[in-house]
Amino acid sequence: xxxxxxxxxxxxxxxxxxxxxxxxxxxxxxxxxxVVLAIFFxxxxxxxxxxxxxxxxxxAFLSKTTxxxxxxxxxxxxxxxxxxxxxxxxxVTFLSAIIATPFAVGAAIFMTEIxxxxxxxxxxxxxxxxxxxxxxxYGFIGLSxxxxxxxxxxxxxxxxxxxxxxxxxxxxxxxxxxxxxDALKAVPxxxxxxxxxxxxxxxxxxSRVVVxxxxxxxxxxIVFGMARAFGEALAVQMVIGxxxxxxxxxISPASTLTSxxxxxIGNTVMGSLENNALWSLALLLLLMSLAFNLLIRWxxxxxxxx
Amino acid sequence: xxxxxxxxxxxxxxYTIAGVIIVxxxxxxxxxxxxxxxxxxxxxxxSPAKSFEAGGGIGIQLFNSFYLLLLSMLISxxxxxxxxxxxxxxxxKNWLTDVIRTAIEILSSLPSVxxxxxxxxxxxxxxxxxxxxxSGALALTMFNLPLLTRNVEDSLRQVSFMQREAGLALGLxxxxxxxxxxxxxxxxxxxxxxxxxAGRVFGEAAALIYTxxxxxxxxxxxxxxxLNIASPLNPFRPAETLAVHIWKINSEGIQPxxxxxxxxxxxxxxxxxxxxxxxxxxxxxxxxxxxxxx
Amino acid sequence: MKKILGFLAVAAVTLLAGxxxxxxxxxxxxxxxxxxxxxxxxxxxxxxxEHLGVFINVQGGGTGTGLSQIQQGAVEIGNSDLFAExxxxxxxxxxxxxxxxxxxxTPIANPGVGVKNLTVVQLRRLFTGExxxxxxxxxxxxxxxxxxxxxxxxxxxxxxxxxxxxxxPIAAQEQDSTGMVRSIVASTPGAVSYVAFSYVxxxxxxxxxxxxxxxxxHVTTNEWPIxxxxxxxxxxxxxxxxxxxxxxxxxxxxxxxxxxxxxxIPVTAMQVERDADGNVVKRGE
Numbered sequence: 001x002x003x004x005x006x007x008x009x010x011x012x013x014x015x016x017x018x019x020x021x022x023x024x025x026x027x028x029x030x031x032x033x034x035v036v037l038a039i040f041f042x043x044x045x046x047x048x049x050x051x052x053x054x055x056x057x058x059x060a061f062l063s064k065t066t067x068x069x070x071x072x073x074x075x076x077x078x079x080x081x082x083x084x085x086x087x088x089x090x091x092v093t094f095l096s097a098i099i100a101t102p103f104a105v106g107a108a109i110f111m112t113e114i115x116x117x118x119x120x121x122x123x124x125x126x127x128x129x130x131x132x133x134x135x136x137x138y139g140f141i142g143l144s145x146x147x148x149x150x151x152x153x154x155x156x157x158x159x160x161x162x163x164x165x166x167x168x169x170x171x172x173x174x175x176x177x178x179x180x181x182d183a184l185k186a187v188p189x190x191x192x193x194x195x196x197x198x199x200x201x202x203x204x205x206x207s208r209v210v211v212x213x214x215x216x217x218x219x220x221x222i223v224f225g226m227a228r229a230f231g232e233a234l235a236v237q238m239v240i241g242x243x244x245x246x247x248x249x250x251i252s253p254a255s256t257l258t259s260x261x262x263x264x265i266g267n268t269v270m271g272s273l274e275n276n277a278l279w280s281l282a283l284l285l286l287l288m289s290l291a292f293n294l295l296i297r298w299x300x301x302x303x304x305x306x
Numbered sequence: 307x308x309x310x311x312x313x314x315x316x317x318x319x320x321y322t323i324a325g326v327i328i329v330x331x332x333x334x335x336x337x338x339x340x341x342x343x344x345x346x347x348x349x350x351x352x353s354p355a356k357s358f359e360a361g362g363g364i365g366i367q368l369f370n371s372f373y374l375l376l377l378s379m380l381i382s383x384x385x386x387x388x389x390x391x392x393x394x395x396x397x398x399k400n401w402l403t404d405v406i407r408t409a410i411e412i413l414s415s416l417p418s419v420x421x422x423x424x425x426x427x428x429x430x431x432x433x434x435x436x437x438x439x440x441s442g443a444l445a446l447t448m449f450n451l452p453l454l455t456r457n458v459e460d461s462l463r464q465v466s467f468m469q470r471e472a473g474l475a476l477g478l479x480x481x482x483x484x485x486x487x488x489x490x491x492x493x494x495x496x497x498x499x500x501x502x503x504a505g506r507v508f509g510e511a512a513a514l515i516y517t518x519x520x521x522x523x524x525x526x527x528x529x530x531x532x533l534n535i536a537s538p539l540n541p542f543r544p545a546e547t548l549a550v551h552i553w554k555i556n557s558e559g560i561q562p563x564x565x566x567x568x569x570x571x572x573x574x575x576x577x578x579x580x581x582x583x584x585x586x587x588x589x590x591x592x593x594x595x596x597x598x599x600x
Numbered sequence: 601m602k603k604i605l606g607f608l609a610v611a612a613v614t615l616l617a618g619x620x621x622x623x624x625x626x627x628x629x630x631x632x633x634x635x636x637x638x639x640x641x642x643x644x645x646x647x648x649x650e651h652l653g654v655f656i657n658v659q660g661g662g663t664g665t666g667l668s669q670i671q672q673g674a675v676e677i678g679n680s681d682l683f684a685e686x687x688x689x690x691x692x693x694x695x696x697x698x699x700x701x702x703x704x705x706t707p708i709a710n711p712g713v714g715v716k717n718l719t720v721v722q723l724r725r726l727f728t729g730e731x732x733x734x735x736x737x738x739x740x741x742x743x744x745x746x747x748x749x750x751x752x753x754x755x756x757x758x759x760x761x762x763x764x765x766x767x768x769p770i771a772a773q774e775q776d777s778t779g780m781v782r783s784i785v786a787s788t789p790g791a792v793s794y795v796a797f798s799y800v801x802x803x804x805x806x807x808x809x810x811x812x813x814x815x816x817x818h819v820t821t822n823e824w825p826i827x828x829x830x831x832x833x834x835x836x837x838x839x840x841x842x843x844x845x846x847x848x849x850x851x852x853x854x855x856x857x858x859x860x861x862x863x864x865i866p867v868t869a870m871q872v873e874r875d876a877d878g879n880v881v882k883r884g885e
Contacts, residue, residue: 014478014479015479018479018481018482020481021479021480021485022480025388025389025395025396026396027388028385028386028387028389028392029389029393031385032451032452032455033409033410036410036412036413039413039420039448040409042427043420067771068751070688070751071768102323103326106319106320106324107323107327109320110320110323111324114317114321118324119324126327126328126331127327128498128501128502128583129331129335129579129580130334131505131506132502132505132506132509132579132582133334133509133576134508134509134549134552135509135511136509136511136552136556137509137575137576140552140572141334143780143783143784147787148787151788157788158788159773159784170330170334200309201309201310201312202313202316203313203315204313207316232417233417233418233512237776238780241773242750242773242774242776243771243772244771244774245771245772253772253773258419261419261420262419262512262776263750263776264752265419265423265664266660266661266662266663266664267662267663267750267751267753267754268664269668269671269687269688269689269690270668270672270689272689273688274688275664282416282417282420285416285417286412289411290408294408296411297404431674436629437629437659515660515661516661516665519657520659520660521641521657521659523648544659557634557777557778
């Protein structure tokens with residue numbers, strides 16, 4: 001064959017590298033997807049067993065308020081009412097997000113708009129350090145500082161949603177802040193310049209132009225922080241009191257899905273109803289984080305359309 | 307003059323917020339350090355833990371934490387890089403990519419105890435790795451991958467398209483462009499993400515209780531043969547990390563000095579994370595300067 | 601790209617190297633009850649220094665984990681606070697019980713409640729929620745704060761079996777570790793809970809029951825009824841290292857020195873014996 005034609009038809013070195021590189025990255029992503037699928041399958045198969053094998057009514061699971069899987073009620077049905085945990089989880093998640101948002105957005109604005117220098121030198125490392133503090137340590141500080149403080153202020157035991165909110169607030173602050181920083185940084189410079197040129201003050205520029213343009217990104221950050229709060233276990237478990245009761249105020253002991261799951265899982269036997277019921281809680285957590293994700297995606301889409 | 311006043315006020319408020327965050331962290335750190343530092347001594351840092359007597363140290367746990375961190379980063383960083391590159395550079399914008407991305411993000415909000423139990427059933431029992439550093443590292447990888455992948459993807463995306471076009475125009479393949487142009491440019495972001503991930507791994511306890519285990523058998527620090535059970539390098543020995551140790555002595559510890567050991571260990575953990583942050587930042591800057599013209 | 605390939609190669613080599621080195625020396629794994637873990641750990645430590653080349657891996661994870669893993673044969677020894685018969689989902693016939701120690705459990709209260717002694721009925725009413733203020737049992741005017749262990753925990757099952765006698769406890773705070781329970785009781789006014797004897801310290805007050813104080817001596821005669829065996833279950837009769845290790849723990853020397861020193865009650869000191877249904881017989885009859 002014509003050597004030139006042959007050389008042209010043979011894939012070049014670059015093309016080979018390209019193919020190999022593409023393959024490597026494809027293998028990596030497939031591996032991750034495989035792991036995710038395995039976990040989904042694993043959690044779902046055990047979590048659904050409560051309803052299919054142990055014949056627990058799904059509605060009873062979601063709406064009843066007594067959590068004692070080992071004990072059957074008057075009708076012989078096991079008492080797996082997850083409502084107190086669901087309420088507790090949502091309570092701490094929303095409250096901590098509400099408190100964390102102004103702080104996170106404020107800090108992010110400070111870091112990008114007001115004083116990038118100070119922000120980079122002090123706030124950024126501070127926030128990264130907050131991530132590095134292990135949840136066990138957060139939990140113990142919560143237990144030895146926050147809980148007694150709340151007890152001193154409001155009476156009661158000090159354990160409850162309020163204590164959980166305090167701890168989670170500090171824990172999700174870095175997530176929300178760094179994502180908000182990213183969103184603010186992504187706002188093109190000429191937006192700011194245009195606003196300043198129109199005679200807007202710095203705050204007007206920030207509040208009416210930059211934050212508005214970055215809104216979808218900020219919302220994503222908040223929802224992301226909420227997803228983290230929803231899934232946090234050890235620290236919350238130490239301060240919320242772990243009582244499977246419907247919380248009637250912010251300082252009465254309550255529980256979250258994760259706290260019940262974490263504290264109970266070692267004490268149950270694989271395959272028993274008690275164990276399956278805990279996996280149902282895990283499944284609920286998975287579904288909730290799915291919901292949070294869909295929400296993030298929806299916010300992102302809304303932002304794109306503008 | 308109202309807008310100017312508002313502007314001033316807003317600036318003050320923002321400074322206050324920044325200050326409050328710093329105060330929160332400073333008091334957190336201060337609290338941990340004041341409680342813990344008095345218990346730290348050379349003996350505490352190097353001697354093995356005692357199960358029921360006073361005077362135990364955290365030497366082995368400290369080593370285990372670093373080794374486990376190294377091993378899990380060794381597994382998760384290449385995977386996350388590959389996956390991040392795929393998502394940022396190759397993935398088409400379709401429903402499949404959306405599903406993949408959603409799946410990865412959901413994994414990141416799963417409580418770590420679930421990841422730990424999954425690791426227990428799969429790595430410890432199914433693959434017969436036993437309670438070992440390897441099982442722990444794999445569990446931590448699963449726990450760490452979503453955030454790392456997301457971070458790599460985001461960092462790559464932030465690199466401007468012109469850089470890629472320049473690479474392609476020079477006749478580089480897409481992959482070569484990514485490796486030689488885009489990644490060096492995105493490196494600071496990737497490294498920040500890795501530091502955050504490493505911090506999380508270093509402090510993680512729940513995922514390790516069922517995988518790397520809660521016992522720290524004595525190690526022979528003169529034996530560096532990774533196949534020997536007493537060797538510090540053996541990935542098949544059980545390894546209690548510092549965070550697990552803190553959790554354990556606080557929950558079931560019967561040492562008379564449990565509170566002191568726990569406070570000391572927490573302080574060491576924080577100091578380690580702090581040092582780690584500083585070193586990684588320094589190294590990251592050096593690499594960035596070396597790999598780019600900046 | 602080279603770097604990535606290099607990373608992958610290192611990871612793969614580590615994996616392979618590890619797989620080859622999994623079996624050096626003889627090794628067994630004991631998993632389960634976190635209450636028993638410190639004892640087994642300490643015993644394993646001593647055993648390993650006396651017998652070089654063996655490796656005993658001791659892990660916690662909870663009674664439920666211990667029993668389900670030994671039932672599946674995934675480990676050599678399953679540690680449990682409860683009789684296997686008491687745990688639903690476990691087929692006790694397949695397992696062989698080795699009782700290595702006894703643990704006494706005592707109610708504890710915050711030192712400020714002003715009560716030192718209770719009757720069993722009073723204690724039961726505290727935990728079922730019928731008594732809500734300490735003054736109802738002769739203490740100060742202070743609301744009762746019940747702190748429970750997590751559902752299914754060995755300590756809670758034992759406490760409920762001997763104190764509540766199948767009544768439902770009030771839904772209250774639950775903690776999954778003894779250390780947490782103790783620190784909460786120590787810091788919360790009016791709190792009451794229960795822990796193993798070895799965890800009682802100056803920060804909490806152990807309550808006497810019907811005038812009987814919670815001491816090891818009272819447990820050995822069953823005058824203090826709230827106690828349980830610590831079990832190490834094997835699947836079938838133990839062999840090899842498992843057998844040698846179990847007989848090491850049960851040896852009088854270990855029982856008298858190690859077990860007692862760590863705050864457990866040696867089985868050899870017990871004057872009574874109790875079976876899974878709670879029937880008590882005098883030893884040696």
